[in-house]
Amino acid sequence: MRTLIVSGYGVKIAVEKGVLKVVNGKEKLSVNLVDLEQIVIVTSGVSITSKAVRSIIYHGVDLVFLNHRGEPIGRVYPPYINRTVNTRRMQYLAYLNGKGAKIAKVTAECKLRNQAGLLRRFSRNTGDRELKVMAYEILKYVDEVRNLNGSLEKIRGEIVSIEAKAARIYWPMVAKLLPENIGFQGREQDGFDPFNIALNYGYGILYSESWKALVLAGLDPYAGFIHADRSGKPTLSFDFVEMFRCSIVDFVLLKMFRKRWKPRVENGILDYKSRAEIAKNIIEGFERKVRIQGEPLTLRQAMKRAAFNLASFIRGDSSLFKGFVEDW
Amino acid sequence: MRTLIVSGYGVKIAVEKGVLKVVNGKEKLSVNLVDLEQIVIVTSGVSITSKAVRSIIYHGVDLVFLNHRGEPIGRVYPPYINRTVNTRRMQYLAYLNGKGAKIAKVTAECKLRNQAGLLRRFSRNTGDRELKVMAYEILKYVDEVRNLNGSLEKIRGEIVSIEAKAARIYWPMVAKLLPENIGFQGREQDGFDPFNIALNYGYGILYSESWKALVLAGLDPYAGFIHADRSGKPTLSFDFVEMFRCSIVDFVLLKMFRKRWKPRVENGILDYKSRAEIAKNIIEGFERKVRIQGEPLTLRQAMKRAAFNLASFIRGDSSLFKGFVEDW
Numbered sequence: 001m002r003t004l005i006v007s008g009y010g011v012k013i014a015v016e017k018g019v020l021k022v023v024n025g026k027e028k029l030s031v032n033l034v035d036l037e038q039i040v041i042v043t044s045g046v047s048i049t050s051k052a053v054r055s056i057i058y059h060g061v062d063l064v065f066l067n068h069r070g071e072p073i074g075r076v077y078p079p080y081i082n083r084t085v086n087t088r089r090m091q092y093l094a095y096l097n098g099k100g101a102k103i104a105k106v107t108a109e110c111k112l113r114n115q116a117g118l119l120r121r122f123s124r125n126t127g128d129r130e131l132k133v134m135a136y137e138i139l140k141y142v143d144e145v146r147n148l149n150g151s152l153e154k155i156r157g158e159i160v161s162i163e164a165k166a167a168r169i170y171w172p173m174v175a176k177l178l179p180e181n182i183g184f185q186g187r188e189q190d191g192f193d194p195f196n197i198a199l200n201y202g203y204g205i206l207y208s209e210s211w212k213a214l215v216l217a218g219l220d221p222y223a224g225f226i227h228a229d230r231s232g233k234p235t236l237s238f239d240f241v242e243m244f245r246c247s248i249v250d251f252v253l254l255k256m257f258r259k260r261w262k263p264r265v266e267n268g269i270l271d272y273k274s275r276a277e278i279a280k281n282i283i284e285g286f287e288r289k290v291r292i293q294g295e296p297l298t299l300r301q302a303m304k305r306a307a308f309n310l311a312s313f314i315r316g317d318s319s320l321f322k323g324f325v326e327d328w
Numbered sequence: 329m330r331t332l333i334v335s336g337y338g339v340k341i342a343v344e345k346g347v348l349k350v351v352n353g354k355e356k357l358s359v360n361l362v363d364l365e366q367i368v369i370v371t372s373g374v375s376i377t378s379k380a381v382r383s384i385i386y387h388g389v390d391l392v393f394l395n396h397r398g399e400p401i402g403r404v405y406p407p408y409i410n411r412t413v414n415t416r417r418m419q420y421l422a423y424l425n426g427k428g429a430k431i432a433k434v435t436a437e438c439k440l441r442n443q444a445g446l447l448r449r450f451s452r453n454t455g456d457r458e459l460k461v462m463a464y465e466i467l468k469y470v471d472e473v474r475n476l477n478g479s480l481e482k483i484r485g486e487i488v489s490i491e492a493k494a495a496r497i498y499w500p501m502v503a504k505l506l507p508e509n510i511g512f513q514g515r516e517q518d519g520f521d522p523f524n525i526a527l528n529y530g531y532g533i534l535y536s537e538s539w540k541a542l543v544l545a546g547l548d549p550y551a552g553f554i555h556a557d558r559s560g561k562p563t564l565s566f567d568f569v570e571m572f573r574c575s576i577v578d579f580v581l582l583k584m585f586r587k588r589w590k591p592r593v594e595n596g597i598l599d600y601k602s603r604a605e606i607a608k609n610i611i612e613g614f615e616r617k618v619r620i621q622g623e624p625l626t627l628r629q630a631m632k633r634a635a636f637n638l639a640s641f642i643r644g645d646s647s648l649f650k651g652f653v654e655d656w
Contacts, residue, residue: 044379045369047340050370053393057402060408065381066403074385078394078404079543081550153382215407221411223417232409322498 001315003038004031009045015052018059030241033059040064040072053066064216071101072209072215083315090314091236095225099314100152103321104225107239108145108159110323112138115170118328122177122254134173141166152225153248159226163242174252175248178257195253198278199272203241203251205282209303210244211237217307219314241326242308252285291327302326332359337373343380346387349466363389364542368392368400392544398537400543403499407508411643415546418642419564424609428480434579436473436487438651441464442574443498443654462497469494472636475598480553487554491570502578506585515582517646523581526606527596530577532570537631538572539565542550545635547642553574571634573643580613581606604639619655630654 004022006013011024021031039061041048042050053076056063062084063076077085079320085090094100116135122129144162148155171186178184184195191197224235226242256278265276268277286300297305306324313321334341334351339352348364350357367389369376381404391404392414405413420426446465451459469490477481478648499514506512512523519525542549552563555569584606591602598606614628624648625633634652641649 041378041381043379044382046378047371047375048378049367050374050376050393053369053402054372054395057393065385067376068384072407074404074406076382077405078402078547079400079539085548087417089420089548092417096424121468161519211407220413220417221407 002039005041005042006046006270010042011043011046012041013041013046013048013052015055018055020055026095033061036061040061040066040216042066042070044068051238062218063219071212075215083231084218088220088310088318089316091220091223092328094314095152095223099182099224101150101155103310103313104152104156104239105148106323107226107242108163108323109142109242111163112145112166113243113325114141114243114328115166116142117249117326118246118254119170119173121251121328123293126177128176130176132174136232137143137169138166143195149181156226156228160278174254177254179260182257182262187210192265192268194265195257197265197268197270198253198257198263199249201275201278202253203245203283205279206248207234207237208243209300210240210307213303213307214240214310216304217311219307219311229233237266239312244299244303247288247290247324247326248285249282256281270320292325293322294327303310331368332363332364333368333370334374335370337371337376339371341367341369341376341380342372342522343377343383348383350539352596357644361389366392367537368394368544370394372396375490388469390546399540403543403546415639415643416548416572418644419548419551421584422642423480423551428553429476429478429483431638431641432480432484432487432567433473433476434649434651435554436491437470438571438653439573440473440494442571442655443494444470445654446574446579446582447498447501447590449579454505456504459501460644462501464605465563466494466522469482472530484554484556502582505582506590510590517537520593520596522593525583525593525596525598526581526585526591526602529603529606530581531573533607534569534572534576535562535565535612536575537614537628537636538568540637541631541635542568544632547635547639567639572627572631574612575616575618575652575654577610580609584609621656622650 006022010024010026011022014021014023018033020031020033033055037054041064041166049051053063057076057078062117064072065074067073075084075301087104094103116138119131119135119138123129141162148158167187175184175186178195182195183193188196188201189200211221214236221234221237222232224239227233227235227238261277264271265277287298289296289298290302292302302324309318309322312318334350336352339350342349342351346361348359348361352361357427361383365389367384369392381391385404385406388506392400393402395401402413414621422431444466447459447463447466451457451463472490473487476486495515503512503514506523510523511521515527516524517528529571539549542564547564549562549565550560551569555561555563555566571629589605615626617624618630620630630652636651637646640646
């Protein structure tokens with residue numbers, strides 16, 4: 001995936017004989033369109049000629065515009081079937097053929113494996129054997145997920161209920177790992193204790209990164225599999241984050257809280273300094289090198305790869321959706 | 329549907345406080361984005377700022393780029409669900425819910441009605457009563473189409489077979505209307521007689537216009553209903569043209585040939601002059617005023633309207649797909 005990122009102000013994108021010219025004052029960059037897969041325009045100060053747009057489309061290069069928060073907000077699609085168009089089509093059809101069910105199962109399996117992995121990791125660090133035992137209890141649910149059969153409609157509810165059973169093992173163990181004075185009684189989205197509030201904030205950052213990764217891979221973040229397709233809700237992001245919650249948020253916050261860090265909460269809201277500290281740790285956490293099936297990658301790379309793998313599985317270019325499981 | 333067409337060379341599109349500025353040398357046009365639904369960039373000499381693209385997306389305005397032949401080749405889609413995204417999603421899902429079957433039936437019905445209409449029209453002009461009798465024979469097949477029940481997969485083949493039966497009535501009547509020396513024995517895509525060759529050329533023009541109308545309405549021309557979804561074939565265009573063949577091509581060519589016009593064919597190919605004459609007549613034919621359910625429209629307007637009606641039926645904004653039937 002060769003991506004050209006164009007940022008700055010007063011930058012001009014033109015084309016001459018199939019070669020893209022990016023001119024920034026006196027600086028000039030020439031890129032052959034055949035060498036590119038994606039062009040991402042980051043700032044508002046870039047101008048592009050319609051001739052360049054035509055040429056970009058003609059070469060099957062993906063042209064994406066970001067907003068000022070760095071989120072992809074627009075992409076140029078040709079009316080004929082190229083890779084991105086095909087990804088979307090196949091994604092909508094995956095609801096109804098077996099692929100959606102397969103993706104839902106793999107996603108859930110990854111979530112459970114990472115929950116178990118996190119517990120095992122802390123069991124090694126703390127010597128607490130109960131964590132390890134409970135990790136195995138969670139892994140039993142992996143088989144329950146794997147054994148599910150039938151349409152997406154049918155298994156969606158069963159997946160959610162298996163995840164709920166695993167959560168009743170996972171969160172009490174997380175609670176055990178936290179200092180007692182935190183008052184964490186279990187995961188509650190509307191909980192007012194500092195850990196639940198910190199989780200909500202951390203998951204917010206995770207959502208935004210997942211959404212970007214999915215859109216850049218050509219997927220529709222609003223058309224999920226486990227989470228029903230509620231129009232207007234980014235349900236594919238909801239599905240996708242399940243695989244990353246442990247590695248990107250739970251792990252980082254557990255480490256922070258175990259070092260006796262505590263956020264300041266006022267009227268149920270984190271103060272500015274606490275938010276900044278959580279954001280800093282989570283963003284740094286994205287650069288943490290993990291091993292995935294033996295291969296070292298940063299979590300950011302792993303997320304991007306999982307999104308592209310999901311897109312290529314949906315398109316049928318890849319026969320396997322691997323999901324994301326950290327080698328804890 | 330308010331559309332802004334931008335053409336010319338050295339034209340710049342920028343945005344200031346939500347107002348689009350189109351600057352062409354000293355000429356300057358300001359358009360409030362809230363008043364627009366679509367911006368069509370026609371030439372290669374237009375440049376647009378990324379800030380304007382952001383603003384266009386933000387306002388839900390459809391941005392379309394044409395190639396040098398005037399065909400839409402790219403469109404900017406946001407990753408969230410706006411009207412165009414929704415049209416595509418619903419189009420892919422229409423295969424599998426009842427909507428696709430409904431569209432297939434209406435399309436076939438319109439085709440049959442227009443075949444019958446054309447025969448009735450020539451029956452009035454020529455006084456040949458057999459044409460009128462055969463028009464009624466064709467209309468009997470409308471009921472057969474209407475009575476079809478079941479999934480798209482199931483009825484698709486039945487529609488094709490009903491259309492074939494009607495064709496065995498329609499084309500012999502067309503043959504009867506042609507001067508004898510033309511040697512037209514019936515419709516054959518690979519036929520070498522002048523009328524079949526002229527039909528092929530005329531349908532080619534029709535395809536291109538239909539494709540444009542569908543794409544501008546936000547539809548995927550490659551995802552049809554009657555014609556199976558063969559990847560890479562514009563099967564929705566194939567479906568859509570069925571309703572217009574009679575009014576736009578058959579009628580015009582019949583009139584030309586009945587005036588003793590004859591194309592020059594060399595090695596099975598029309599010569600340049602004959603192609604130009606057919607193209608001129610068909611393009612003028614698009615401006616012919618017809619009545620559709622009593623309302624006067626040019627065929628070009630009627631085609632555009634049918635494409636937008638199809639898109640809004642697919643999205644669910646309109647409860648009825650009317651198709652296109654000329655009041656012959």
